[in-house]
Amino acid sequence: MSVPVVLVAGLHGVARAAVVDRLLRERPGALAIHHDLREIAGGLVTRTVRDAAATLEQTLVRLEHGCVTCTVREDLIPRLLRYADRAPLLVVDLWDCVEPRSVAEALDHPGLDGDIRLAGVLTAVDAELMPTDICRGELLSEAGKPGAAGDGRYLAEVLAHQIEYATALVVPDTLPAALPPADEDDLRLCRELLGHLAPMTPVTMPGEPLPPLTGPALCTRELAARVDPATAQLPCATRTPAADTVVWHRTAPLHPARFFDAMDVLATESVRSRGRFWLASRPDRMLAWDAVAGIVTVEDTGPWLAALPEPAWADVPPARRLAAALDWAPGRGDRVQHLVLTGPGLDQDRIHDLLDSCLLAPDETATALDDPFAEILDLDPTT
Structure with missing residues (x-):
C-alpha cells in the first residue's frame, strides 16, 4: 500500500509551519520533511525531518546544482522513499518561494507507484499578510525569499500561483504563542479574496477540519489543466x-497595437488578471495573459485547436478538446x-469599453498591422 504524501506550500512560513504541525498532530506517526533553501545559491540546503514531538534528523546537503529541481530529484524523493515504510503520512513542508506544481509533477512518476502517492496540495495562508502580499510588486530577492541565484520571480506572482494550484487552502488557527490570534476582519477579508482568486478550491478556516487525504493518487495532468491557459478554470x-472580478469574453480578434497600449491600464487597475486571447496579426496562436501586482506576462502557448489539422486533434489532451468545444463556433473555431x-x-463597464475598443473593427484588415507583441513573444509575425 502506497503512503500518502501531502505538499504544504506558502510564502507565509509561520502559517505553513502551523499547518504542518496540525497534520503531524492529527496523524500520529506522520513525518514532515523540510528543505531550508537560504543557502541554495551556494549549492547547500539544510534538510530537517521531524514528527509531532521532535526533530529526528537535521543534515546539511550539498547539491550538484543549486536549484529547487535538483533538491527535489537528488534529496527529497530519495528521502520520501526511505521513510515510506515508517510513516502513515509524509508531509513535504515546502520552502517559502517554492511553487508546488513542479514538486507535484516530480512525484507523479511511474517509478514511484506502490511506494508513495500524492494525496493533496495545501497552501497555507496568513490571513493578515495575504491581502497585502498579493499586491506586492517586488522581486523575491528584494523580499529575502529567492529560490536560487538570479531568481527573477515576483513575490505576488508566486503567492498567486501557490493559491491557484492548490487542492485546498488553509488559514491556520494555531500560531506561535507570541503572535496574537487573527483578527475577525482579517479572516473575513482573506476568505473573500481567496473566493475571488480560487473560487473552486475549498478553504479551511480556523476551527474547521482539514481536507481528507485519502483515495487514489492525484493526477497532476488534471491539476495542471485547472491553471493552464487553454483549459484554466477561470473565476466568474x-x-x-x-473586491470585484470582471470577465470579458468576446470572439473578434484584437488589434495588436491598441491592445498593447491598454496593457498598463489593465495591469495596474487590477490586482490579478489572467486568461487567453488572440491577435489579428497572429490568428493561429493562443496567447496567455498573466498579471499580478502590476507585473504582466504574455506568452505564446501554441496553436488554437482550429489551427491544427484535424488528424492532429487525437494527440491533444481530452481537457483541451473539451475546453475548445465549449468555445467553438463556425468560422473561428475555438479562438476567443x-x-x-x-x-x-x-x-x-469601463473595462469592457476599454477592451472592446481594442477589437479589430469590421472595416479594418489584419494585413500589415503594426505588432508590438512581436518582440515580446520572439515570434515571426508571419507564423
Missing part, C-alpha cells in the same frame, strides 16, 4: 464588498478572448 464575474480581472472597486 463576482462583486463583493472588498477570455480575460478575467480582479481588484477593488473595478468598473466593469
Whole structure:
C-alpha cells in the first residue's frame, strides 16, 4: 500500500509551519520533511525531518546544482522513499518561494507507484499578510525569499500561483504563542479574496477540519489543466464588498497595437488578471495573459485547436478538446478572448469599453498591422 504524501506550500512560513504541525498532530506517526533553501545559491540546503514531538534528523546537503529541481530529484524523493515504510503520512513542508506544481509533477512518476502517492496540495495562508502580499510588486530577492541565484520571480506572482494550484487552502488557527490570534476582519477579508482568486478550491478556516487525504493518487495532468491557459478554470464575474472580478469574453480578434497600449491600464487597475486571447496579426496562436501586482506576462502557448489539422486533434489532451468545444463556433473555431480581472472597486463597464475598443473593427484588415507583441513573444509575425 502506497503512503500518502501531502505538499504544504506558502510564502507565509509561520502559517505553513502551523499547518504542518496540525497534520503531524492529527496523524500520529506522520513525518514532515523540510528543505531550508537560504543557502541554495551556494549549492547547500539544510534538510530537517521531524514528527509531532521532535526533530529526528537535521543534515546539511550539498547539491550538484543549486536549484529547487535538483533538491527535489537528488534529496527529497530519495528521502520520501526511505521513510515510506515508517510513516502513515509524509508531509513535504515546502520552502517559502517554492511553487508546488513542479514538486507535484516530480512525484507523479511511474517509478514511484506502490511506494508513495500524492494525496493533496495545501497552501497555507496568513490571513493578515495575504491581502497585502498579493499586491506586492517586488522581486523575491528584494523580499529575502529567492529560490536560487538570479531568481527573477515576483513575490505576488508566486503567492498567486501557490493559491491557484492548490487542492485546498488553509488559514491556520494555531500560531506561535507570541503572535496574537487573527483578527475577525482579517479572516473575513482573506476568505473573500481567496473566493475571488480560487473560487473552486475549498478553504479551511480556523476551527474547521482539514481536507481528507485519502483515495487514489492525484493526477497532476488534471491539476495542471485547472491553471493552464487553454483549459484554466477561470473565476466568474463576482462583486463583493472588498473586491470585484470582471470577465470579458468576446470572439473578434484584437488589434495588436491598441491592445498593447491598454496593457498598463489593465495591469495596474487590477490586482490579478489572467486568461487567453488572440491577435489579428497572429490568428493561429493562443496567447496567455498573466498579471499580478502590476507585473504582466504574455506568452505564446501554441496553436488554437482550429489551427491544427484535424488528424492532429487525437494527440491533444481530452481537457483541451473539451475546453475548445465549449468555445467553438463556425468560422473561428475555438479562438476567443477570455480575460478575467480582479481588484477593488473595478468598473466593469469601463473595462469592457476599454477592451472592446481594442477589437479589430469590421472595416479594418489584419494585413500589415503594426505588432508590438512581436518582440515580446520572439515570434515571426508571419507564423
